[in-house]
Amino acid sequence: DGGITQSPKYLFRKEGQNVTLSCEQNLNHDAMYWYRQDPGQGLRLIYYSQIVNDFQKGDIAEGYSVSREKKESFPLTVTSAQKNPTAFYLCASSIATAAQYFGPGTRLTVL
Amino acid sequence: QKEVEQNSGPLSVPEGAIASLNCTYSDRGSQSFFWYRQYSGKSPELIMFIYSNGDKEDGRFTAQLNKASQYVSLLIRDSQPSDSATYLCAGGIASGGSYIPTFGRGTSLIVHP
Numbered sequence: 189d190g191g192i193t194q195s196p197k198y199l200f201r202k203e204g205q206n207v208t209l210s211c212e213q214n215l216n217h218d219a220m221y222w223y224r225q226d227p228g229q230g231l232r233l234i235y236y237s238q239i240v241n242d243f244q245k246g247d248i249a250e251g252y253s254v255s256r257e258k259k260e261s262f263p264l265t266v267t268s269a270q271k272n273p274t275a276f277y278l279c280a281s282s283i284a285t286a287a288q289y290f291g292p293g294t295r296l297t298v299l
Numbered sequence: 300q301k302e303v304e305q306n307s308g309p310l311s312v313p314e315g316a317i318a319s320l321n322c323t324y325s326d327r328g329s330q331s332f333f334w335y336r337q338y339s340g341k342s343p344e345l346i347m348f349i350y351s352n353g354d355k356e357d358g359r360f361t362a363q364l365n366k367a368s369q370y371v372s373l374l375i376r377d378s379q380p381s382d383s384a385t386y387l388c389a390g391g392i393a394s395g396g397s398y399i400p401t402f403g404r405g406t407s408l409i410v411h412p
Contacts, residue, residue: 219398228307230387230404231343278342282398287333288389290342 191215192291194279199296201266201273209264209294211279220262221288223278224248231278237262266296274298301326303390305403312410318375320406322388325369329390331398332364332371337385337405347373378410 192213201207213220219238223231233246237256251270256262262281266273274297280288302325312318320334331350335343349355349362349371361374371390375382385407391400 231402293342
């Protein structure tokens with residue numbers, strides 16, 4: 189089955205700790221995206237990548253980092269510089285200007 | 300600042316009625332519009348997309364786009380309790396071969412039996 193997977197489903201971070209969220213897709217999509225969603229809020233774009241080894245900052249990139257070494261993978265690291273990381277993180281992919289397809293999400297909580 | 304505005308609701312409709320969800324956008328350059336359904340605690344699921352002025356129908360769903368007035372709407376006919384969810388509207392521009400959307404905050408729909 190083609191789709192997008194994210195892991196883990198739930199993640200807990202301690203103060204000062206960096207954590208990495210995984211996102212993998214087998215849809216052969218060129219573009220991948222990371223969003224953050226807070227309760228009652230819309231989706232805010234963190235980073236996006238159109239091709240391998242290239243990515244751009246979205247609206248709220250501070251405190252986050254990404255890599256795109258493979259077409260299928262777009263991991264997101266939440267660094268200790270992100271002071272309020274508790275949120276629902278969503279990864280998506282798309283073909284160029286087509287619709288985005290979302291993974292199941294990772295719920296991150298700061299302890 | 301590109302914005303997509305939606306009434307947060309909740310919009311409450313009886314089962315079998317037509318639910319009408321609306322969205323306005325500020326960027327006249329927006330080319331593509333998408334409607335996503337998001338159940339509580341789950342990720343968004345694409346249900347409709349529209350690029351051209353007018354109506355587009357898919358089963359019980361109809362998307363309507365009016366670029367002159369800068370609004371997009373989603374009609375759900377014969378609403379069912381299973382349609383109860385938050386509906387996100389997204390609009391955006393193609394940039395460098397990729398589509399960079401702006402999402403609204405979503406409208407909560409409740410369909411009661």
